[in-house]
Amino acid sequence: MGHFLRDLKNRGLTQPELITSDSHQGLKQAIQEEFPGTPWQRCTVHFLRNITNVMPKKGSTAARQLLREIFHTTTPQHAREAKEKFLDFVSEDPRFNHAVEILESGFDDAIQCLMCPAARQKFLKSTNALERLNSELRRRERVVRVFPNVESAFRLIGALLLDANEAYKETNRKVSAFVEAKE
Structure with missing residues (x-):
């Protein structure tokens, strides 16, 4: 992974504002080595999945909703308040202890995107858009075959x-127009 990041630097990438990825230890280390000081955002979709996978299936609907609210905020302060609400709700139930441990260990990494403008947070908090793009590229490649x-x-x-970039720009224009209209 370090080779890939070094190649990006050699092609002109300077200091990214934020890097979003899964919590893979080798990837995190390579990012820190190649782009020291760049904030790292843990993919919130994968992080939530890691937490909910260890939560009890029965009787946890309200706790799951409180957990999702943590990552549907737009400021670090609101995220911390939502986290405290979740922790208070599950504090008496030992079935949630492992989920709480995971949340505590990765919380700060999962809210880094909240330091960015609200209109950009949606695009920064998860790797899902990139994964979707890669899937579409693979799908088209399979059609052509050779x-x-x-x-x-x-x-x-x-x-x-280019199509994906145009779609991103259009979405960003709509979000920016919506935000400006609300202000």
Whole structure:
């Protein structure tokens, strides 16, 4: 992974404002080595899944809702308040101890995106959009199966990335217009 990040630096990537990824120890270490000082955001979708997987299935609907509220806030202070609410709710039930441990250990890493403007947080808190894009690239590649040359593969990938970029820009324009209208 360090090689990939070094290659990005060699191609002109300087200091990213934030890097979002899963909580893979080798990846985190490579990010810290190649981009020291860059905040790291733990993917909230995967983090929530890690927590809910150890929660009891029965009788935990309210606790699950309180847990989700932590990551549906737009400021670190609101996230901390929602976390305290969740902890108070489950404090008397030992079935939630492991979930609480996981939450406590990764909470600060999972709210780094809340330091960014609210309109951008949606795009920064999870790796799901990137995973969706990669799936779409693989799906299109399977349809073509055999490319006549490397350039044709690059053209397909480039066209898909341009489409994704346009869709992102349009979504961002709509979000920005909505935020400005509310102010």
